[in-house]
Ligand code: 5AD
């Protein structure tokens with residue numbers, strides 16, 4: 368029997384049909400494309416699929432936006448600033464479209480899954496040719512063909528929360544030593560502030576064999592580090608009994624480094640901690656969003672754990688892996704957050720001492736439970752609080768980074784540093800970015816780096832020795 372968590376697949380006939388459309392688009396001569404990606408790693412991975420589809424249809428990446436024949440915006444709606452940027456940036460294309468009427472402008476991703484948003488966008492930006500949702504990605508060939516051939520606007524947004532998954536789509540990553548692999552889609556948690564379950568649908572896991580095959584294929588392409596992606600990887604499940612720790616064990620060793628995100632504290636099991644601690648290639652790094660340190664707020668957020676339980680998890684993680692890199696997400700100004708609630712968050716942060724924290728001002732999302740809550744916190748109060756939290760975290764991060772000066776750390780070299788032409792950039796097992804003063808390193812090298820100094824969020828050092836692929 369099919370488990371609730373298993374993803375239904377897009378049937379082969381439908382994929383063949385799309386292949387037919389792809390061939391037809393390719394016969395039209397192709398062109399140049401640009402994809403603008405907003406939001407999380409899930410969207411980055413989706414954009415790679417979109418790029419893979421476009422390249423399969425004869426399109427190549429444009430060096431500059433002005434050269435593009437097709438521009439796609441892959442949108443995010445988790446907070447309203449991302450949304451405002453999309454409207455602004457799509458609007459800016461009006462002039463380019465006037466100058467080049469053949470330009471195809473498309474908007475896709477999470478924002479398009481929100482009720483009423485596609486209509487609003489099509490009204491405010493009449494030059495948009497193509498709109499599709501997260502569940503319709505694989506239909507890009509069909510949609511693009513009709514835009515190109517019939518010169519008509521195509522809109523396809525599927526609200527099915529169990530939308531089937533298309534396996535085997537091409538992905539264009541343009542090399543690199545690091546890659547993302549989806550293990551599941553959607554989220555069932557309905558945290559009261561969050562729009563994701565509404566736009567990404569219910570939790571659906573991919574078959575372990577498909578995940579393994581993708582990871583092995585990436586390894587053959589020279590990828591050294593894979594990050595497994597899911598909104599809540601701990602609820603990964605397949606009917607053959609594979610849960611997340613089992614999946615990790617099956618993937619362990621396929622590439623030298625394996626990471627995953629995101630973990631929900633309520634589902635983080637002892638078995639996962641043991642699997643991480645004993646894994647050969649599983650990095651000692653965890654992104655574990657806490658969101659708040661106040662039990663009243665955590666309850667109102669529907670997070671289903673307490674601050675005490677979270678602290679206990681951190682204690683267990685550090686007991687099993689003393690050098691584990693811990694990062695988190697914190698929302699400031701959730702409805703009803705009092706001064707005391709916020710102080711509880713400051714206190715939790717003082718106790719945990721995260722290596723890094725992503726801090727967000729609460730943003731009201733239409734349709735979520737929290738949007739209807741009373742006691743929305745005034746903007747001024749939210750800002751005062753977040754500045755204090757950021758200052759506290761910066762001090763902790765600084766102390767932690769400085770304590771590593773004089774140590775030797777193994778760094779996977781990702782490429783030349785973007786800021787300094789005499790340096791390379793890479794990451795430690797715990798996820799810290801290190802700038803390496805050296806010459807002749809190659810992406811994919813493992814360098815033992817002697818740490819000499821610390822920046823705001825990064826370390827800097829010189830190479831002791833190198834292990835090449
Ligand atoms: N307001 C502010 N932050 C939010 N996040 C999710 N929804 C909201 C919202 N409405 C944050 C959470 C989550 C991260 C990806 O984004 O901290 O972990």
Ligand code: SF4
Pocket residue numbers: 554555556557558561562563564598599631
């Ligand atoms: Fe949103 Fe909560 Fe699901 Fe994360 S776990 S995607 S915050 S609903």
